[in-house]
Amino acid sequence: xxxxxxxxxxxxxxxxxxxxxxxxxxxxxxxxxxxxxxxxxxxxxxxxxxxxxxxxxxxxxxxxxxxxxxxxxxxxxxxxxxxxxxxxxxxxxxxxxxxxxxxxxxxxxxxxxxxxxxxxxxxxxxxxxxxxxxxxxxxxxxxxxxxxxxxxxxxxxxxxxxxxxxxxxxxxxxxxxxxxxxxxxxxxxxxxxxxxxxxxxxxxxxxxxxxxxxxxxxxxxxxxxxxxxxxxxxxxxxxxxxxxxxxxxxxxxxxxxxxxxxxxxxxxxxxxxxxxxxxxxxxxxxxxxxxxxxxxxxxxxxxxxxxxxxxxxxxxxxxxxxxxxxxxxx
Amino acid sequence: xxxxxxxxxxxxxxxxxxxxxxxxxxxxxxxxxxxxxxxxxxxxxxxxxxxxxxxxxxxxxxxxxxxxxxxxxxxxxxxxxxxxxxxxxxxxxxxxxxxxxxxxxxxxxxxxxxxxxxxxxxxxxxxxxxxxxxxxxxxxxxxxxxxxxxxxxxxxxxxxxxxxxxxxxxxxxxxxxxxxxxxxxxxxxxxxxxxxxxxxxxxxxxxxxxxxxxxxxxxxxxxxxxxxxxxxxxxxxxxxxxxxxxxxxxxxxxxxxxxxxxxxxxxxxxxxxxxxxxxxxxxxxxxxxxxxxxxxxxxxxxxxxxxxxxxxxxxxxxxxxxxxxxxxxxxxxx
Numbered sequence: 001x002x003x004x005x006x007x008x009x010x011x012x013x014x015x016x017x018x019x020x021x022x023x024x025x026x027x028x029x030x031x032x033x034x035x036x037x038x039x040x041x042x043x044x045x046x047x048x049x050x051x052x053x054x055x056x057x058x059x060x061x062x063x064x065x066x067x068x069x070x071x072x073x074x075x076x077x078x079x080x081x082x083x084x085x086x087x088x089x090x091x092x093x094x095x096x097x098x099x100x101x102x103x104x105x106x107x108x109x110x111x112x113x114x115x116x117x118x119x120x121x122x123x124x125x126x127x128x129x130x131x132x133x134x135x136x137x138x139x140x141x142x143x144x145x146x147x148x149x150x151x152x153x154x155x156x157x158x159x160x161x162x163x164x165x166x167x168x169x170x171x172x173x174x175x176x177x178x179x180x181x182x183x184x185x186x187x188x189x190x191x192x193x194x195x196x197x198x199x200x201x202x203x204x205x206x207x208x209x210x211x212x213x214x215x216x217x218x219x220x221x222x223x224x225x226x227x228x229x230x231x232x233x234x235x236x237x238x239x240x241x242x243x244x245x246x247x248x249x250x251x252x253x254x255x256x257x258x259x260x261x262x263x264x265x266x267x268x269x270x271x272x273x274x275x276x277x278x279x280x281x282x283x284x285x286x287x288x289x290x291x292x293x294x295x296x297x298x299x300x301x302x303x304x305x306x307x308x309x310x311x312x313x314x315x316x317x318x319x320x321x322x323x324x325x326x327x328x329x330x
Numbered sequence: 331x332x333x334x335x336x337x338x339x340x341x342x343x344x345x346x347x348x349x350x351x352x353x354x355x356x357x358x359x360x361x362x363x364x365x366x367x368x369x370x371x372x373x374x375x376x377x378x379x380x381x382x383x384x385x386x387x388x389x390x391x392x393x394x395x396x397x398x399x400x401x402x403x404x405x406x407x408x409x410x411x412x413x414x415x416x417x418x419x420x421x422x423x424x425x426x427x428x429x430x431x432x433x434x435x436x437x438x439x440x441x442x443x444x445x446x447x448x449x450x451x452x453x454x455x456x457x458x459x460x461x462x463x464x465x466x467x468x469x470x471x472x473x474x475x476x477x478x479x480x481x482x483x484x485x486x487x488x489x490x491x492x493x494x495x496x497x498x499x500x501x502x503x504x505x506x507x508x509x510x511x512x513x514x515x516x517x518x519x520x521x522x523x524x525x526x527x528x529x530x531x532x533x534x535x536x537x538x539x540x541x542x543x544x545x546x547x548x549x550x551x552x553x554x555x556x557x558x559x560x561x562x563x564x565x566x567x568x569x570x571x572x573x574x575x576x577x578x579x580x581x582x583x584x585x586x587x588x589x590x591x592x593x594x595x596x597x598x599x600x601x602x603x604x605x606x607x608x609x610x611x612x613x614x615x616x617x618x619x620x621x622x623x624x625x626x627x628x629x630x631x632x633x634x635x636x637x638x639x640x641x642x643x644x645x646x647x648x649x650x651x652x653x654x655x656x657x658x659x660x661x662x663x664x
Contacts, residue, residue, distance in 0.1 A: 070412065103445035113444035120411060121444055125435050131404015132436060138405055139412035142364065142390070149408075162431070165401025172396070327446035328480050330504035 015289035021063055021219050022280050022290075023298050025055040028079045029277060030299075030306045031088055035078065035095060035109075038310070039254045044095055046108055051079030053249035056276035057182050058083035060222025060244075061150060064230050070118045070136040070149040072129035075110045076182075076248075077122030080152050085117035088306055092313030099319040100312075106319075106327065118147075127153055127160030130179070134166040137177035137239070148176040148233040155243075156187035158196055164203070167239065171207040174238035178229050179204065181241065182216065184248040189261045204241035216244030217274045220283070247274065341524055346379035346516035348490035349455075352497035353380070353417060355526070357387050360415060363501060366393040366402055367419025367455075376421065377457075377516050399428040403454070407437045407506075410452035415501060420456040422468045423510065426475070429454075437506040438481030451504045453497075458486075458600060459512040459550050460637045460648050469637035469644075471600040473548075474607050476508045477577045483507040483531055484577045488552035490520040492575055495529030503531065512550035512600075532579030536588070540570035543594040543658050546585055546611050547571060551598040551649060558654035565655075567662050577607050585611065586618035593624040594661045598649050603631030628657045 032052045038044040051058070054076075062071070062083035073080040081091060086102065094101025095109050102112050113121035120136060123129035133151030140147040157163055158181065170177050187195050201211040214225045222244055229240045247270040251259050259267075284290040343351065357363045365383065367375070371394045374381030384392035395402040399420060406418040420426055426433070437450045458471035477484045485500055485507060487493035493511065500507040537552055538559050547555035552573045559569035572588050574581055589595045595615050599607040608629035615627050633647040 072408075101445070103443060103447070106445050107443040111443040113440075113448055115444075115447050120408065121440065121448065123436075125431060128431060128436060131401060131406075131432055132408035132411065134401075135405040135408020135410070135414075135416075136412045137408075139409045139414045142409075143362070143413050162400045162404055165396075165398040166405060168396060168398065169401055169405055327442045329483075330441050330446070330449040330451075 024059045026302045028055045048254045049076040050250045054246045056219035057216045057244040060219040061226045064226040072133040073122035088309035089312040098316040100316040127157035130163045137175040155183040170239035176233035179241045181243040188252045211241040213243040216246030217276045340521045343522040345490045348494040352494040356501040363415045364391045365417040403429040403432040410450045417453045423458045454508045457513040459514045465639040466636040485509045486549040498528045534574045534581035534584035538571040540568040542568045544588040544592045547598040557651040561655045589619040590622045596628045598630045
């Protein structure tokens with residue numbers, strides 16, 4: 001009897017963990033669909049780079065992090081921010097340029113930052129946050145904390161020299177930083193094979209930085225590898241590089257509608273066979289860790305939360321014009 | 331007769347020693363301060379300005395880096411955001427070209443873009459100044475670039491006293507501060523009291539009072555202005571030399587008040603004259619003291635050429651005492 005209870009307890013904690021991951025991925029998916037809707041209806045100003053299709057990467061990594069660990073994010077950053085614990089209402093508010101946003105409307109979609117969740121900021125310069133993430137790891141080590149830093153970037157950043165400069169520093173000084181390359185295969189509108197020579201993983205290996213790659217559509221695979229790399233970073237064993245192979249369902253940004261640079265067949269194949277939400281839900285059902293009604297309930301709850309969050313942001317006031325020259329200097 | 335019994339010897343330090351003393355004092359005061367750059371530790375920089383710091387603080391606080399300016403400057407930005415106060419050392423001011431994304435797109439904007447949540451308390455220490463016969467890529471004075479960017483502060487000390495007090499304020503400041511030292515002035519001596527003091531950023535100093543003409547000069551050019559003022563005195567012209575000490579924040583009030591008094595102004599800076607520090611300060615004067623001026627505001631900066639190697643060519647590119655003297659005489663019709 002005891003064994004059965006222990007087993008069911010264990011399986012219930014496993015179920016809890018992955019149902020939470022499912023909820024997080026669903027939140028990103030529905031958040032981004034809402035962004036797409038707001039943007040195409042011309043309610044949201046600026047640019048929107050959607051994370052749809054890549055949810056397992058942010059969630060797989062961030063579920064293995066502590067709240068006080070650091071992340072840096074990218075122009076395609078909504079997923080990272082949400083996965084690290086940002087609230088959708090203040091996210092939407094920032095995207096709409098409202099006072100209630102995470103950055104009081106001064107940052108927008110590409111610059112969401114939130115010290116409460118260790119988010120050092122999304123960055124609109126490709127590879128631009130590599131220095132910041134490495135510096136956060138440097139501080140953590142120097143000041144004697146056991147925090148670690150994760151630097152998210154797309155495979156497009158592999159063309160930026162500064163990434164290799166800081167990887168060299170991180171390796172020399174054994175800094176607790178993980179360089180997470182989200183390889184969605186497209187540098188904006190160009191397939192990465194046209195821009196990236198050689199074998200990507202040999203680049204970090206050249207600095208003595210351990211490098212691995214993982215199926216970025218499988219949140220459990222991402223999470224397991226992330227947990228291993230986080231543990232070694234926390235133990236003082238230094239930096240690592242993780243390439244997550246994934247796919248951007250939508251265009252480079254919402255306005256990239258036709259996507260002539262790739263085939264509809266390719267897109268369809270990823271969406272029907274490699275969808276991260278589907279892969280996780282199929283596994284949960286097969287392992288009998290959840291039934292379909294539970295998953296439907298999660299979806300319904302998340303949908304309501306996202307709608308409520310968007311409503312909050314739409315109704316929220318814009319910043320007072322007098323705010324414009326505040327926060328230039330600390 | 332001088333009262334030798336009560337006279338206290340005024341301590342003199344070189345500009346380099348004053349900078350080092352400021353850094354050492356702040357490192358003793360605050361364990362979150364560290365210094366990082368190429369050859370800063372045992373070598374004490376190629377200019378030997380930081381000799382002895384690594385012996386006192388160890389090589390985990392005075393840190394030699396690879397030749398990776400963008401990388402270690404970017405690291406400095408992230409370290410500053412997360413509880414450290416880095417001093418990032420860029421040996422030659424020309425190398426700032428390699429770090430502009432880290433300074434302009436990252437360091438300068440982090441505080442604003444995050445709605446005031448993250449701060450970047452970092453000092454970028456670098457050099458300016460020609461006439462070292464180092465040619466076009468080791469001689470430029472590019473301070474105007476940083477002064478152009480909201481979110482950055484730019485410090486241009488002209489004496490050992492100012493260098494020490496301003497460096498201490500720069501290290502304690504919660505913003506990214508670019509601190510320029512003239513590499514030709516590291517051995518320039520001046521009085522520096524042993525007691526603790528700081529100089530706030532944004533307060534100009536009148537280096538020499540005068541009535542007939544205001545010479546606003548920065549960094550290395552303050553000595554040039556003072557030399558010219560001496561020559562002018564012999565010619566019967568009383569020149570006031572105003573040193574802004576920081577070009578951002580800029581003490582516009584002191585500059586404008588001086589020009590209102592003298593009615594004539596020359597602005598001297600070692601950066602390129604076009605679109606430079608002299609252009610900005612001249613326009614501040616034109617806007618703030620137009621009705622008091624007896625003539626146009628004269629600007630004197632570096633010639634608009636890459637800095638040449640040959641001494642006979644290089645010297646011609648940098649503002650000289652003679653140039654300032656001639657310009658002042660012309661403005662005063664004497």
